[in-house]
Structure formats: structure tokens, C-alpha cells
Amino acid sequence: MKFIKLTAISAAVMASTAAFAAEPVIVVDEADAMVYEAEPAAVAYEAEPVAVAYEAEPTNTGVIGKTAGAVRNTTGAVVGGTKTLFNTAINPASVSAEAGTLGYGANIGWSLNENTELQAGWAGGDVADLFGGDFDAGDVNYDVDADFSNPYLGVQLRPTGNWFTVGAGIIVPDNDIDVTANADGGFFKVDGQQYNAAQTGTLEGTIEHRNKLAPYGTIGFRPNITNNFGLFGEIGAAYMGKTDATVRAVNADSVVSYTDSNGDTQTTTAGDVAKKAEQELEDKDWLEWLPIVKVGATYRF
Structure with missing residues (x-):
């Protein structure tokens, strides 16, 4: 009987294993x-x-x-x-007002990083008095009447991260410069020759710089007075290029007498005197290098 039971149990185990x-x-x-x-x-x-x-x-x-x-x-x-x-672009970092040899104007600045600012501005007006109001070309003195227009685009750098600045950029000059010759002792001395001023009459003209784009460079300082308000000053120069000059006599056909190198009295016309004065004026290249001196105030947003 025990044998039968053991056989049945073994069979059950094997069946379970097979089922699994x-x-x-x-x-x-x-x-x-x-x-x-x-x-x-x-x-x-x-x-x-x-x-x-x-x-x-x-x-x-x-x-x-x-x-x-x-x-x-x-x-x-x-x-x-x-x-x-x-x-x-639509949120500038600063606005500035300025006055100087370029004229009176303003600029807007956009910060590219902590030490670099892009600037766009304009300066102009009658600033002839800043250059003395007159100048000499050869032996002729000229009064100056100027109407400047100088839009510019530049970059302002703080290379040492403090108040010291270095600027560079481009000016698009559109400056009207009018000149009027002044007689000296009753004569205009042009090209070494004296011409009777009363007979010559008024000599007037214009100067135009040839450069349509004028590169410039400056150094300066920009201290901050408060968190938003600061001042600045800059000096530098812009290369305006050589000049084209025009001088005309009010009465170009007027006869003008003069004494030549032999002591003989000769005659010419006021128009011819104006042409000689024009050549001297053009050779002068007045303000070929336009000095830049300006001061101003800045408000930072």
C-alpha cells in the first residue's frame, strides 16, 4: 500500500512539473x-x-x-x-544731447554688451564761430558762415571698463560753408599781387568737402553722476577730404587795375581776380581734417 502511495505522489509531482x-x-x-x-x-x-x-x-x-x-x-x-x-532695437540704452565742432545735436545708444555701445546721431547748425569765424587762404582773409548737417553712426567702447572711452564711426556730411573775402588796406592780395578792392568789389564763394562718407575717431570720458544720469566729453577728428571751392565777383566784368612786378600799371577784370582767389582757397583745404571737440549729457534707461 505504501508503494502505491509513493507512486501516486511521484506521478502527481511529475504532472505538476509538466504542467508548469x-x-x-x-x-x-x-x-x-x-x-x-x-x-x-x-x-x-x-x-x-x-x-x-x-x-x-x-x-x-x-x-x-x-x-x-x-x-x-x-x-x-x-x-x-x-x-x-x-x-x-526699439528699447535703446541711452539718449544724449551734445554740442561741439560738429554742431548741436543728439544721439541714441544701444548697448551690445557691458563695454560696447552702438550710437546713431545727428549734429549740425551754424558753428563757424567755434572755428574763429574766419580763416586765411594765402594773403586773403575770409569770413565764414556755415550750416552744418552731420548725421553719424558709430561705436563707443570702454576698453578698460571704466570712464575712458574710444569711439569710431562714419559721418555723412552735408555742410554748407559760405565765405566772403575781406580787403586789407584797400586791396585784395591774391597770388602775391595787390588788386584794388574798390574796383574788384565783393568776392564771395563756397567750400564743399569731397568726402561723402567721413571716417572719424575719438577718445573721451563718460563718468556717471547717478545711476541714470552722466556726462561726457570727446576729442578727435574726422577726415572730410580735400575741398572744392568756388569764388565769384559780384561784378565779374569790372575793370581792376594793379601794378605788376616791373612797376607798370596793368588792368584785369574782377572775374579773373576771383578765379585766382578760388585757386588759393581750394589749395587751402580748409578743415580737411575736421577737429571733433564735444561735450554733452547722457540719460540711461
């Missing part, structure tokens, strides 16, 4: 859920899920999705950068 072995095994991969019967080990090697894993496309789809997301992020960055530039 016969239970289906579920294998899940990213593509499909595969059901395999728990068969001999060789069946595991014959199964094809590995190949299916390589054939499945979700992995590529995932990569494409990530790439698309990267593109979307890049687009957002570009748009964000554009907004930053736009905000910078």
Missing part, C-alpha cells in the same frame, strides 16, 4: 507581443522575435520624432533671437 513546463510563455518586445509554447530549448533558438525587432519601424519613428522636436526647438530659438534683436 507546458504553461505558455509570453514575450513582449517593442513591436509585438509573441506567445511561445515552452518547448525544448531548440525552439527558443528557432523563434523569430529578434528578426522582427530588427524589422520593426517604431525605433526609426522615434528618432524622427526626436529630430522633428529638435527642429522645432531650433526654430523657437531663432524666433527668440529675433525677438531679442527687435526688443533691443
Whole structure:
């Protein structure tokens, strides 16, 4: 009887083991859920899920999705950068008022970083008195009447991070300079020859610089008085180029007498005297290098 019981128990254990072995095994991969019967080990090697894993496309789809997301992020960055530039353009860092040899004017500044500022401004008006109001060309003295217009674009640097500044940029000059000759002792002395001023009459003309774009450079200081308010001063020069001059006599046909080098009295016309004066004036190249001296005040936002 004991033998029969032991045999029955062994059979039950073996049946349970076989049942467990016969239970289906579920294998899940990213593509499909595969059901395999728990068969001999060789069946595991014959199964094809590995190949299916390589054939499945979700992995590529995932990569494409990530790439698309990267593109979307890049687009957002570009748009964000554009907004930053736009905000910078419409929100300047400072405004300044100035007065100097370029004229009276103002400028707007945009901070590119802590030590660099882009400036756009204009200066002009009648500033002839800042240059003395007159000058000599040869032996003729000329009174000056000027109407300056000097829009400019430049960069202001703080190379040492303090009050010291270095500036550079371009001026677009549109300056009207009118001149009137002054007689000396009743004569105009032109090209070494004295001409009767009463017979010559009034000699007047204009000067125009040839440069349509004038580069400039300055050094200066910009101390801050408060968090928002500051002062500045600059010195430098702008290359305006050589000049084209025009001198005319009010009565060009008027006869003018003069004494030549032999002591003989000769005659010419007021127009001829004006042409000789024009050549001397053009050779003068007045303000070929326009000095820049200016002071002003700045308000920072």
C-alpha cells in the first residue's frame, strides 16, 4: 500500500512539473507581443522575435520624432533671437544731447554688451564761430558762415571698463560753408599781387568737402553722476577730404587795375581776380581734417 502511495505522489509531482513546463510563455518586445509554447530549448533558438525587432519601424519613428522636436526647438530659438534683436532695437540704452565742432545735436545708444555701445546721431547748425569765424587762404582773409548737417553712426567702447572711452564711426556730411573775402588796406592780395578792392568789389564763394562718407575717431570720458544720469566729453577728428571751392565777383566784368612786378600799371577784370582767389582757397583745404571737440549729457534707461 505504501508503494502505491509513493507512486501516486511521484506521478502527481511529475504532472505538476509538466504542467508548469507546458504553461505558455509570453514575450513582449517593442513591436509585438509573441506567445511561445515552452518547448525544448531548440525552439527558443528557432523563434523569430529578434528578426522582427530588427524589422520593426517604431525605433526609426522615434528618432524622427526626436529630430522633428529638435527642429522645432531650433526654430523657437531663432524666433527668440529675433525677438531679442527687435526688443533691443526699439528699447535703446541711452539718449544724449551734445554740442561741439560738429554742431548741436543728439544721439541714441544701444548697448551690445557691458563695454560696447552702438550710437546713431545727428549734429549740425551754424558753428563757424567755434572755428574763429574766419580763416586765411594765402594773403586773403575770409569770413565764414556755415550750416552744418552731420548725421553719424558709430561705436563707443570702454576698453578698460571704466570712464575712458574710444569711439569710431562714419559721418555723412552735408555742410554748407559760405565765405566772403575781406580787403586789407584797400586791396585784395591774391597770388602775391595787390588788386584794388574798390574796383574788384565783393568776392564771395563756397567750400564743399569731397568726402561723402567721413571716417572719424575719438577718445573721451563718460563718468556717471547717478545711476541714470552722466556726462561726457570727446576729442578727435574726422577726415572730410580735400575741398572744392568756388569764388565769384559780384561784378565779374569790372575793370581792376594793379601794378605788376616791373612797376607798370596793368588792368584785369574782377572775374579773373576771383578765379585766382578760388585757386588759393581750394589749395587751402580748409578743415580737411575736421577737429571733433564735444561735450554733452547722457540719460540711461
